[in-house]
Structure formats: C-alpha cells, structure tokens
Amino acid sequence: MTTMLPGKILIVDDDMDVLRAARLLLKRHFEHVDFERNPQKIPYLVSNFDYDVILLDMNFTRDLSSGKEGFEWLDRILDVKPQASVVLFTAYGDVEMAVRAIKAGACDFVLKPWENEKLLATMQAAYNKHRVATQKEKPVNTDGQLITGNSAAMQQVMDTVQRVAATDANILILGENGTGKDMLARHIHHLSLREKQPLVGVDLGAISETLFESELFGHVKGAFTDAREDRLGRFEEANGGTIFLDEIGNISLPFQAKLLTVLQNRSVTRVGSNKTIPIDVRLICATNRNIQQMAGQHLFRQDLLYRINTIEIQLPSLRERTEDIIPLAEHFLQLYRDKYKRPVTALHEALVQQLQQYDWPGNIRELQHAIERAVILSQGKMLMPKDVFVKSPSREQDLDTGYNLEEMERNIITQAMKKCNGNITEAARELGLSRAALYRRLEKYNL
Numbered sequence: 001m002t003t004m005l006p007g008k009i010l011i012v013d014d015d016m017d018v019l020r021a022a023r024l025l026l027k028r029h030f031e032h033v034d035f036e037r038n039p040q041k042i043p044y045l046v047s048n049f050d051y052d053v054i055l056l057d058m059n060f061t062r063d064l065s066s067g068k069e070g071f072e073w074l075d076r077i078l079d080v081k082p083q084a085s086v087v088l089f090t091a092y093g094d095v096e097m098a099v100r101a102i103k104a105g106a107c108d109f110v111l112k113p114w115e116n117e118k119l120l121a122t123m124q125a126a127y128n129k130h131r132v133a134t135q136k137e138k139p140v141n142t143d144g145q146l147i148t149g150n151s152a153a154m155q156q157v158m159d160t161v162q163r164v165a166a167t168d169a170n171i172l173i174l175g176e177n178g179t180g181k182d183m184l185a186r187h188i189h190h191l192s193l194r195e196k197q198p199l200v201g202v203d204l205g206a207i208s209e210t211l212f213e214s215e216l217f218g219h220v221k222g223a224f225t226d227a228r229e230d231r232l233g234r235f236e237e238a239n240g241g242t243i244f245l246d247e248i249g250n251i252s253l254p255f256q257a258k259l260l261t262v263l264q265n266r267s268v269t270r271v272g273s274n275k276t277i278p279i280d281v282r283l284i285c286a287t288n289r290n291i292q293q294m295a296g297q298h299l300f301r302q303d304l305l306y307r308i309n310t311i312e313i314q315l316p317s318l319r320e321r322t323e324d325i326i327p328l329a330e331h332f333l334q335l336y337r338d339k340y341k342r343p344v345t346a347l348h349e350a351l352v353q354q355l356q357q358y359d360w361p362g363n364i365r366e367l368q369h370a371i372e373r374a375v376i377l378s379q380g381k382m383l384m385p386k387d388v389f390v391k392s393p394s395r396e397q398d399l400d401t402g403y404n405l406e407e408m409e410r411n412i413i414t415q416a417m418k419k420c421n422g423n424i425t426e427a428a429r430e431l432g433l434s435r436a437a438l439y440r441r442l443e444k445y446n447l
C-alpha cells in the first residue's frame, strides 16, 4: 500500500510527455501535483502557491545541454522563496553538475530517463526536508489560499489575471454565488502594484439605501442626526489602494448615478460638505447577476458598466470545472484536518465519484462547508461518502417542484430555514450563500 503525503508539488518542464509521466507517478504519492510547461510562470506560481517541492528541468529550449537555464530559474525561485525545496531534473547531468546544483541551493538532482523509485525517493526526501524547515513558520490554518486547479476555464481566468493584475485597469468579476469572486479580487490586489496599500471591500448588497452615501463617501459632523463626528468613507479609506465593490448589480439607479460621478471625477464629497477630496483607487467590482442583460433592460446604467468593466472576468461555476472538484476537496481536507486535528488523510474512491457527480449549486463555498463538516464527523483515515452530506446528486428530483426557478429557490430557502430552526448563519452555510445573500433572498421572497 502506498502512503499519500499531504504535499504540494510543482513540476516544470517544457516536454509534455515528461510532465505527464512524472505527474502520473507523483500523483499516486502526493496529494497535490501541479505542472507547468512555461518557465516564465515560475515566479508567479512560486510566490502564490505554497509548494513543498519543485521539480525543475535544467534545460529549456534556449540552451539545450549546459543546464544554465535551470540554474537561472533555481536562483529566481530561491529569491522568491529561500526555503523552497528544488529538485533538478536533467537528461544531460553529470556528477559535477549535480554538485554545482546542490551548492547553488538545490535539494537534489535526478537524471532523465529516470527510475520511478529513485525519483520518488528523492521527492519524498525533499518533501520531508521542506516540512521540517518550515514547520515552525507554517500557520495551521492556510485559509485564503487560492486553488486554481487544472481546468481550461480556470487556466484562462488565471492567464487574464496575470496579464491585468499589475495594470490599474478596472475589473468586473462575474460568477455565481460561491465561485470565489471575493477571493479572486483579493488575489488580484495582492498581485498588483498596490499590494502594500489598503484593500477595502464593500458589500453593496448589505448596505441600506439610507447609509449608502455616508458609508461610501463619508460624512461630516452634523450632516444628519446620527453624524456625531466626521467620518471617512470607504473610498477615502481605500485611497492609494484598491476598492472592491461586491454585489454591484444590486444598487439602485440613483446610487448608480452617484457612483458614476465619483468614478468620473476621481473625487468624493463627504455628505454634508462641499469640499471635494481627490481619490486614487483601483476599482474591482463583482456581481452574480447578468449585468449586461440588466443594462439592456435599463436596470443598470450602460455608462457605469463601461466604466467598471474595462476587463471582464467570468468565473466558472464548479460544475463547469469538474476536474477541479477533487483538488479543491483535497485542499479543504488538508485545511480542516490541520485545523480540527483529525486523523483523516484522503478521500475514498467512492466519495471522489460522488463529489464529481454532484451539481454544487453553492459552488466552492458549498464544497468547502461539506468537507469541513465531514472532516469534523470523520472517524478514520479515509473520508467516506457517508461523512459528506450533499443534496441528492440527481438533478431530476429537484425538478419535481416545476420549472419556475424563483419558486424552486423560495422552496429551497424555506426548507433550509426550517432545517436550521431559523438560524441565518447555519442556513446560509447549508445553502452555500453568504449571510448577506441569504438576507436579500429572504427579503425578496418575504420569508
């Protein structure tokens, strides 16, 4: 029986056959194995994903046999992550090069064509070395790590992100509830040149109309009854950094006009004041609504849409990226196993199938909560289908209520509220919605 290590491996090689073969082997022994053909992506990958071991080719196309490129990339990796465990991979290796590689900071060296046992033993040793070296620094809770997976849809999203993150372009992120819009906005901010400046998130769906202006643009003392002192608005708080306006599709037309004025003038005026304050913010917006359609129906201002969607990123639903379900589930398994100190280390094959067949209407949030609950309830080393509660995998059953989507949504929310005895936090978790999103629906359906 093989032991599965909870490690994260990156293989970088420009030969697709090598990548496939090495991944196939390593996937049987490490929980997460990524691969990349283009070495230019190394700095991005290494700074954003916490790899235990990087298996790096020494010769990319530019220079076929000296290993020079491998040494250059090794230096780049160690610049970004001095603790990284790098194993070098080459078809032209010799003892002298191996010694130089280790002197330059590599962990070890493997010759191509490789012997599976040797490659595996080297990778396991490198993994152990890295874990020991980083144990003290590693936080137990690695929440917040963005898992991209290997689906074409998500790769496309990440390619766009990589191209636009460092520009100041306004970005509109579209996607269903729980697809990771908020998380992606944070990721973009961290990759941007404003990273050291504030990132201010505002859930526009959760702000009442009366507080909208004061919350966003601030107010001065005495502007209204409760304004006992001057207050900075969210735009001013974000000055120099990024403002993330979530649920942008939920604001009324008059507030859309106010927001447009601020974006056009690049300045805000606090409520009760007539002094304009210049602001310099990068704008990221998100919505789960069909905003183009809303603009067509005059529910959303076309001129505001042009302002906010310089770059539009559509996040795929989880059912459109089924190949990412298991990497995400494994990530959450590891996260909650560490957090709750459970012995569980792997997903049972039958559970893998169940997770892949389910529709995930609440997307990643629903998957995350399903795995969290299951890890808490699990008893052995394997997470079993019985540990994971998902609603019926069959779509047909859901259609018994008829084809009216709103009616279906109303029924599901009513059931969840009943099941959770009216507890909003619990019901929102069950439904894979944020609390604010559930509140809006309760209001909409008068529940």
Ligand SMILES: Nc1ncnc2c1ncn2[C@@H]1O[C@H](COP(=O)(O)OP(=O)(O)OP(=O)(O)O)[C@@H](O)[C@H]1O
Residues within 6 Å of the ligand: 144, 145, 146, 147, 148, 175, 176, 177, 178, 179, 180, 181, 182, 183, 184, 288, 364, 365, 368, 432, 433, 434, 437
């Ligand atoms: N790529 C990802 N990797 C790991 N975790 C993720 C990823 N995307 C989302 N999550 C997790 O899923 C949950 C939902 O993500 P997030 O809040 O970003 O979604 P959202 O699309 O903004 O949701 P909503 O529309 O309901 O506000 C969060 O707990 C987040 O940590």
